[in-house]
Amino acid sequence: MENRETDAATGVETTGHDWDGIKELNNPLPRWWLWTFYATIIWSIGYVIAYPAIPLVTDATKGVLGYTSRGEVAAEMAAVEAARSDKVARIAELSINDIAEDKELYQFAVSAGRSAYKVHCSQCHGSGATGAAGYPNLNDDDWLWAGDLEGIAATIRHGVRFAGDDDSRFAEMPAFGRDQLLGKSEIASIAAYVASFSNIEHDPALAGEGEPLYATNCAACHGAKGEGDRDQGAPNLRDPIWLYGGTLDEIIVQIGAPKHGVMPGWGDRLGEPLVKQLAIYVHSLGGGE
Numbered sequence: 001m002e003n004r005e006t007d008a009a010t011g012v013e014t015t016g017h018d019w020d021g022i023k024e025l026n027n028p029l030p031r032w033w034l035w036t037f038y039a040t041i042i043w044s045i046g047y048v049i050a051y052p053a054i055p056l057v058t059d060a061t062k063g064v065l066g067y068t069s070r071g072e073v074a075a076e077m078a079a080v081e082a083a084r085s086d087k088v089a090r091i092a093e094l095s096i097n098d099i100a101e102d103k104e105l106y107q108f109a110v111s112a113g114r115s116a117y118k119v120h121c122s123q124c125h126g127s128g129a130t131g132a133a134g135y136p137n138l139n140d141d142d143w144l145w146a147g148d149l150e151g152i153a154a155t156i157r158h159g160v161r162f163a164g165d166d167d168s169r170f171a172e173m174p175a176f177g178r179d180q181l182l183g184k185s186e187i188a189s190i191a192a193y194v195a196s197f198s199n200i201e202h203d204p205a206l207a208g209e210g211e212p213l214y215a216t217n218c219a220a221c222h223g224a225k226g227e228g229d230r231d232q233g234a235p236n237l238r239d240p241i242w243l244y245g246g247t248l249d250e251i252i253v254q255i256g257a258p259k260h261g262v263m264p265g266w267g268d269r270l271g272e273p274l275v276k277q278l279a280i281y282v283h284s285l286g287g288g289e
Contacts, residue, residue, distance in 0.1 A: 177256025
């Protein structure tokens with residue numbers, strides 16, 4: 001280049017570039033750096049030949065080694081499944097109560113159930129199984145249906161109001177307001193009477209009017225004093241645990257136009273061993289009977 005010159009201080013020729021008076025010396029790259037650069041080029045060519053690398057229109061080159069990260073994960077998962085196959089086979093053949101009596105098998109089931117819960121159940125019941133409005137808390141001992149190991153397994157296996165399983169848990173409260181079975185004042189008085197069971201703020205006089213209406217319309221499922229009935233999936237109305245809210249206004253809404261949650265039946269999707277593992281884990285949270 002025409003602007004090249006020899007730097008007086010170092011005796012090295014410049015590149016000819018000039019940025020506001022700043023000039024660049026034309027020093028050669030260090031030999032070790034240059035050979036490292038050449039080595040990376042050679043290595044990259046080998047990598048492109050050995051592994052999937054070059055994108056095509058609808059696919060990519062496969063590489064002579066046939067390696068895929070999915071294949072590696074599949075192999076690792078297969079190794080894990082093989083290592084625990086004996087325990088899974090025992091869980092499949094034993095009753096859930098017998099599994100709970102075997103300390104080693106029980107610990108394995110709790111661990112496996114915890115992992116399965118995070119994948120299949122936490123989206124509704126929460127990562128800590130504390131539930132939310134319309135989704136039961138699995139840590140307490142308030143169960144709509146049986147809370148023992150067999151009962152929990154049956155609920156997981158068949159679901160709740162799940163159309164895909166004839167054995168699904170099913171309970172449905174009439175819509176006393178929406179279907180005009182009761183008037184607004186009657187619903188309000190029943191709600192006041194229900195509120196009296198657990199000392200929710202209410203009008204005692206209105207509760208008195210609601211007592212006979214409750215006996216006629218609600219006691220057959222919820223019990224004469226609101227104690228509930230697990231055989232029917234009818235909630236206990238005497239404790240402070242409410243699935244859809246426990247204020248007087250929320251009770252009125254639930255009587256008038258009740259909400260009915262749905263839980264899928266997991267039996268066919270997960271298989272019996274994993275259903276048992278999930279049930280054992282849920283039972284271990286502290287609320288199981």
